[in-house]
Amino acid sequence: MSEYESWKPSRVRQLIREGKITEPTTGMCSGYAQGNLVVLPKELAYDFLLFCQRNPKSCPLLEVSDAGSRTFPVFGAGSDIAKDLPRYRVYEHGKMTGEYTDVSAFFEQSGQELVSFLIGCSFSFETDLLQAGIPVRQIEEGVNVPMYKTNIPCAAAGVFSGNMVVSMRPIPHHLVPAAVSITAGMPRVHGAPVQIGCPEAIGIVDLMHPDFGDRVTIHEGEVPVFWPCGVTPQNVVMNSKPPFVITHAPGHMFITDARNAELKL
Amino acid sequence: MSEYESWKPSRVRQLIREGKITEPTTGMCSGYAQGNLVVLPKELAYDFLLFCQRNPKSCPLLEVSDAGSRTFPVFGAGSDIAKDLPRYRVYEHGKMTGEYTDVSAFFEQSGQELVSFLIGCSFSFETDLLQAGIPVRQIEEGVNVPMYKTNIPCAAAGVFSGNMVVSMRPIPHHLVPAAVSITAGMPRVHGAPVQIGCPEAIGIVDLMHPDFGDRVTIHEGEVPVFWPCGVTPQNVVMNSKPPFVITHAPGHMFITDARNAELKL
Numbered sequence A, B: 001m002s003e004y005e006s007w008k009p010s011r012v013r014q015l016i017r018e019g020k021i022t023e024p025t026t027g028m029c030s031g032y033a034q035g036n037l038v039v040l041p042k043e044l045a046y047d048f049l050l051f052c053q054r055n056p057k058s059c060p061l062l063e064v065s066d067a068g069s070r071t072f073p074v075f076g077a078g079s080d081i082a083k084d085l086p087r088y089r090v091y092e093h094g095k096m097t098g099e100y101t102d103v104s105a106f107f108e109q110s111g112q113e114l115v116s117f118l119i120g121c122s123f124s125f126e127t128d129l130l131q132a133g134i135p136v137r138q139i140e141e142g143v144n145v146p147m148y149k150t151n152i153p154c155a156a157a158g159v160f161s162g163n164m165v166v167s168m169r170p171i172p173h174h175l176v177p178a179a180v181s182i183t184a185g186m187p188r189v190h191g192a193p194v195q196i197g198c199p200e201a202i203g204i205v206d207l208m209h210p211d212f213g214d215r216v217t218i219h220e221g222e223v224p225v226f227w228p229c230g231v232t233p234q235n236v237v238m239n240s241k242p243p244f245v246i247t248h249a250p251g252h253m254f255i256t257d258a259r260n261a262e263l264k265l
Helices: A009-017 A042-054 A104-109 A123-131 A173-184 A231-239 A260-264 B009-017 B042-054 B104-109 B123-131 B173-184 B231-239 B260-264
Strands: A032-041 A061-064 A088-092 A095-100 A114-119 A147-153 A163-172 A222-228 A245-248 A254-259 B032-041 B061-064 B088-092 B095-100 B114-119 B147-153 B163-172 B222-228 B245-248 B254-259
Touching (some): A032 A042, A032 A061, A032 A123, A032 A231, A032 A260, A042 A061, A042 A114, A042 B061, A061 B042, A123 A260, A231 A245, A254 A260, B032 B042, B032 B061, B032 B231, B032 B260, B042 B061, B042 B231, B123 B173, B123 B260, B163 B173, B163 B231, B173 B222, B231 B245, B254 B260
Antiparallel strands (some): A032 A245, A032 A254, A061 A114, A088 A095, A147 A163, A163 A222, B032 B245, B061 B114, B088 B095, B088 B245
């Protein structure tokens, strides 16, 4: 586990801000929720906010910054969005143009105000699955969760449209009801699965070749269970090729002040 | 009960559209959710959408129309927002300037595109309370639910800010846990209460003089329980005195195609 496992989020964010932590945030600040970041110019913010409202399962918004602000006052008191993640990606017209450990220059030099969106992540419900004795395969195998493009259309909003991306966890068949029940109780981090046991029904042809992340082993007696995935909003944003977007780099998340348990409220 | 109690929502909306139903929608289309309506010019829509995102308990958004559109495709297939409510109110700069049974002229003549917001209503959870044997006093007494201004600040967004408005239902003390549990399971229609038994803690000084609606009897052994109320967004919008707003007239709601039970998902 991370040496920062038992640290407070504000302290770890401070070390990240000072450039003293640059690695992925996995395992840091155990029990606290981590979130996905999407930063867009103000002119695209309404369409994206509406997209999230219409697709709450794949795009569960935790917090939206004020336009031009660099902080999440609720989920990260005193945070600096432009410095408190260990690694960022910048995309222009749908193409990645660079990775950065500090994007404050983009906030300062951008021709217009930026709006930052913090989106819930299924890592938050995996703690509860594990505590209930439900295996989480990609953690066991030390790889990234397998993710797949589906044929499930998201509700479009303005310039944003596209299909849902899902993550998959193989669950022993007798534990599937518990896995559904536990995750259904956490709608702010994607909630209940969208599909259980029939990948072809949502357009997935080969579980061993995920579109994102890594393949994992599916044991005899296990059922593939599919949850809406936070890659959906990033994917949809990229599809629309906006002039300018900042996101977190994979695994380099925003560590929030909210405990995972608080996301059940 | 209403003679339209067992009718389908689309049929009742059609009769309203034709001017054949003009009364309040209470009791119509039993089992189907009814929603509050707020219609704003596009230039205010981002701030209001953000306000709802930041205050989901008092402003649970069910659906947001496309700008310039007059329909809610998900919650009211084939609906005409400008004609399918029996009565509307128009406000200009914070003052009511008229009541109408058809606001299509405003949609057509407005200098800019309008955006319509459909907001969940606690009527949806009252059915479940009654079915669980929990009394709903204002229904027993045939009056409007008592509503109170509180000292609980909403999270501000752009031009919109203000305090939460709550509705109150007196609940027998041994049924309070059940009332909390049932309503907590329906976050899309305000969810769990914000206060139980201590009105003074949220700035309410006299239960017998509600700020909106009617007073109801509180029997011996009953506890006043307070839920976030859909009057909050209307109140907040009016506080900001926007140039132009359309809302439903009290009790004259949008009848949706969604069954109340679907709002638990």
